[in-house]
Amino acid sequence: MSCAAKRKRGGKSSYRFRTLPEVLPPPPPPLPHAPPQDPLPDITPWVQGNCGIRGVHHFESHRPGPHIAITALMHGNEYAGAGALAHLLATPLTPTRGRLSLIFLNPDAYAAFDPRHPSRFRYIEEDMNRLWAPKLIHSTHTSQEMQRVRELVPVIDTVDVLLDLHTMTWPSAPLLLTSMAERNLRMANTLACQQADPPQVVLDQGHPTGPRLIDYERFSTPSGTARACLLEAGQHWTRSATQHSLSMARAFLAQHGMGPPLPTTPHQGGINAVVTDCVEAHTAGFAFLRRYTGGDIIESAQTLIAVDGMDEIRTPYDNCMLVIPNLRPRRGHTAVRLARLL
Ligand SMILES: [Zn+2]
Known part of the structure; x- marks a missing residue:
């Protein structure tokens, strides 16, 4: 036929x-069930945070400039980004302008994580990356993740540029995901070009089951200026995913004058879709x-x-x-x- x-x-x-x-x-x-290629990152020194909100670290320049943020552990079993943040936190961070925030989003889900059950501790009660709708945030709906979103919203509401670090269950080339706003595509392309092997950049409308952090109105309304993108750094628990997460985080810091300039010249852009x-x-x-x-x-x-x-x-x-x-x-x-x- x-x-x-x-x-x-x-x-x-x-x-x-x-x-x-x-x-x-x-x-x-x-389901892929390969054991972690490296020891799990120890984030216990950082869980407390430095500003009164668990898992949130602020670094101030006391000079005008954007508020940029890197977030990790939206999903408790995706710890590559947490390893990258722990690595960055181990050396003094001194932004030259604006404010830098490094945020462990759901440390409780990570604390419960057990490699013998690869997908069980993606969250405790519900997927935290489907809850970033103002209507939901101001509703009576409650769960551990919803409460955590409400704790973090006052910080997120002041972020100008955000990079959210994730990994994937199945083997995949790294990719940067953005919402449909043009400014996010430009941000992702600039980041991609700083990588030796530029990841694919994919625009999508998000999930029908609820908005992700990168879809939060602040970052996705066509008339706004705040930007965000999400790195899927490769397969869960692989060394390369941790390396990609750290490399992208460094490029992000350098792009905003908050880290050493990258030694490489920009590469040709990769594939956009x-x-x-x-x-x-x-x-x-x-x-x-x-x-x-x-x-x-x-x-x-x-x-x-x-x-x-x-x-x-x-x-x-x-x-x-x-x-x-x-x-x-x-x-x-x-x-x-x-x-x-x-
Ligand atoms: Zn994820």
Whole structure:
């Protein structure tokens, strides 16, 4: 049967086709379970903070300038960024202008983290990176993470430029994610060009389940000036993810005159892409045809990449980038985001 003859589900998506799949995909691989490549970072000296808010460190220049912030441990099992912050905190930080903040977002989730259960301690009660909506913050909704967001909001509300450090479950090239505001794309591109191997820069609209910190109004409204981007530094617990996190944090500090200038000259920019579709697993049987890696670019439109029950998932256009494919998605969860190269 030709693709054109296949009926699109609900007539809306350009990647999902209801048919009897012609190919039987291999069974999904088991969840990655490699042990940490290095000892877990010890953040106990830093958990207290230096300004009366747990996990928050401020460094003042007492001169005019922007408030820049690096945040880590939004998710308790993604500790590469915490290692980078601990490394930066181990040497005296003296910004020459403005204010610098280094923030451990959810130290309680990290304290509960146990490598034998790779994804259990992403959070304690709910995903802290879906709670950055003013309406929610001012509501009666409560959880450990919601309380933590409320503790941090007074600080975040004064940040001009923010870098949020994360890692990923499945193997993937590092990437910088931004909301759709043009100024965030420019920020991410400048950061990417400071890396020897520039990460891909991906714009997306965020998650339907709630705004991330980088989607917080302050950073994402078209008329605003504050900027933010999120680094996915590679796979959880790998040495390279810690190295990428530290390298990006240093580039970020240098970019704002708060660290030694980088010895390298800017590299040519990498690949920019914009997310067009969020592919959700409709069945427990969702399976990819291959073990795709985040950042893979599928050359031809209509390439079959996955099967979901009676549906085929095909790339909607040429040169379609796969963003953070989840090779074992649960029903109702995002399996992959599809991005068009800019
Ligand atoms: Zn994360």
